[in-house]
Amino acid sequence: MRYLTLLLALMLSSQLFAQQPVLISVTEASDSPQISRHIYGHFTEHLGRCIYEGLYVGEENKIIPNTEGVRNDIIEALKELNIPNLRWPGGCFADTYHWKDGVGPKDERPTIVNRWWGGTTEDNSFGTHNFLNLCEVLGAEPYLSANVGSGTVQELIDWVQYTNHDGVSPMADWRRENGREAPWKVKYWGVGNETWGCGGNMTAEYYADIYRQYATFMPGWSGETEIYRIASGASEDDYHWTETLMKNVPYHLMEAVALHDYAVFDWSDKGPSVNFDDEIYFKSMEQALKMEEYVTKHIEIMDKYDPESKVALFVDEWGGWYDAEPEVKNGVLYQQNTIRDVMIAGTVLNTFNNHARRVKMANLAQMVNVLQAVILTDKEKMIKTPTYHVMHMYKVHQDAQLLPSKIEGNMEFRELPSISVSASRDKTGKVHISLVNIDPENEIPVELDVAGLDIKNIDGQILTSDKLQDHNSFDAPEKVTPKEFKGAKLKKGSISLTIPAHSLIVLQGK
Numbered sequence: 001m002r003y004l005t006l007l008l009a010l011m012l013s014s015q016l017f018a019q020q021p022v023l024i025s026v027t028e029a030s031d032s033p034q035i036s037r038h039i040y041g042h043f044t045e046h047l048g049r050c051i052y053e054g055l056y057v058g059e060e061n062k063i064i065p066n067t068e069g070v071r072n073d074i075i076e077a078l079k080e081l082n083i084p085n086l087r088w089p090g091g092c093f094a095d096t097y098h099w100k101d102g103v104g105p106k107d108e109r110p111t112i113v114n115r116w117w118g119g120t121t122e123d124n125s126f127g128t129h130n131f132l133n134l135c136e137v138l139g140a141e142p143y144l145s146a147n148v149g150s151g152t153v154q155e156l157i158d159w160v161q162y163t164n165h166d167g168v169s170p171m172a173d174w175r176r177e178n179g180r181e182a183p184w185k186v187k188y189w190g191v192g193n194e195t196w197g198c199g200g201n202m203t204a205e206y207y208a209d210i211y212r213q214y215a216t217f218m219p220g221w222s223g224e225t226e227i228y229r230i231a232s233g234a235s236e237d238d239y240h241w242t243e244t245l246m247k248n249v250p251y252h253l254m255e256a257v258a259l260h261d262y263a264v265f266d267w268s269d270k271g272p273s274v275n276f277d278d279e280i281y282f283k284s285m286e287q288a289l290k291m292e293e294y295v296t297k298h299i300e301i302m303d304k305y306d307p308e309s310k311v312a313l314f315v316d317e318w319g320g321w322y323d324a325e326p327e328v329k330n331g332v333l334y335q336q337n338t339i340r341d342v343m344i345a346g347t348v349l350n351t352f353n354n355h356a357r358r359v360k361m362a363n364l365a366q367m368v369n370v371l372q373a374v375i376l377t378d379k380e381k382m383i384k385t386p387t388y389h390v391m392h393m394y395k396v397h398q399d400a401q402l403l404p405s406k407i408e409g410n411m412e413f414r415e416l417p418s419i420s421v422s423a424s425r426d427k428t429g430k431v432h433i434s435l436v437n438i439d440p441e442n443e444i445p446v447e448l449d450v451a452g453l454d455i456k457n458i459d460g461q462i463l464t465s466d467k468l469q470d471h472n473s474f475d476a477p478e479k480v481t482p483k484e485f486k487g488a489k490l491k492k493g494s495i496s497l498t499i500p501a502h503s504l505i506v507l508q509g510k
């Protein structure tokens, strides 16, 4: 009898202290926006081993199989991601780049010194044709970032004519001479990069005027090509920059404003990419989650001047940025990629999805061997990073309709919200819910109210590993890969699951 009472008391107390689930409602709203596939865009710069010794190994390379000099294994991996767009040639490099140096016979091209990134000398062998042909092979929209800092208006409009004009014109004729008959019809054009910094150290007021001048002379050239002119936008919380652009540039001259925000907690000591401790992990996540605040506040300003959402917000550089791995030759900004990067990518992409009304493009920095890369290479070897797998799992949101979600009673990892979520319904009717638990130690029970979504079956995938520091290496390329997740139970319009510590789950409901 005594044992029975004790057992009852124990059962009661464990029920009393059992963690209450975090409640998340996911609803259908006819007026909710489409999540632009361009939120899943990428970025490549002439920096470290991103282009040379990364993506591009040269047309003459007989050891690494390639298409016009671009590695076939990378092309295959990128096709699996459905990459929607690719930004090039920078970054800071863009405002030193003169595109005419990179077209025509390779042996006649001048060499240049990459003053921002290691002072390396390059031979301009990767140029406009390589880049735009690669985008065609990938089925991705090219996004050219034009030189405002050290270029001219004429140089930019010549580039537009070269890539987009299908009639007779000096630049279109030159393109044909260089072996390309049909124009590529490039839609996305960046007018300078970080013009508040490496792109010219301009004030917002000065740049707004310069921008108006450049944008005025950028026609579509081929009649059908709709040009998207993208103004160099703010860094992080520089709201004055956004306010000035929105106030001073008329709608008809600007299709988007591009924000930059990296998850860096201290620019003078960014910490290691793998051997970070709990404190650094916390600070990285604190910084990554600020994306929500920045995007919300920049959008508030844009809404004030542009209530009809004519001008889009692009976040054309984002990602984690740590100290470079010292042992990699020419490894400028080369860093490894761990479960911390999974947490950053998952939470930031949820933010972009949830703000899809105004956020129409984002570009992860950078695609190969630089910063939060999806691909790392070492001579003939190539690996997919944990961030690659996040982009793969999240591609289901591309062009799907956002399903608004609301979290109640979120748990906290220190003072940060532990759980992040976004959801969408794709064109075939399937529902996808992406959930991230950033808590490094605690699993969290979650109850999803999906009563209005008519879901009959649920399955999912999970991306996690034992330790936050786990990563894929050239010796163990499959250490962090998605696994089937069978822990979600659907009952009477509600899904219950427990999200393990530091893990990311994408559920699929049919």
Ligand code: AHR
Pocket: 045, 090, 091, 092, 093, 193, 194, 317, 365, 366, 371
């Ligand atoms: O992505 C690396 C650099 O970060 C880019 O060149 C620049 O735009 C930003 O400061």
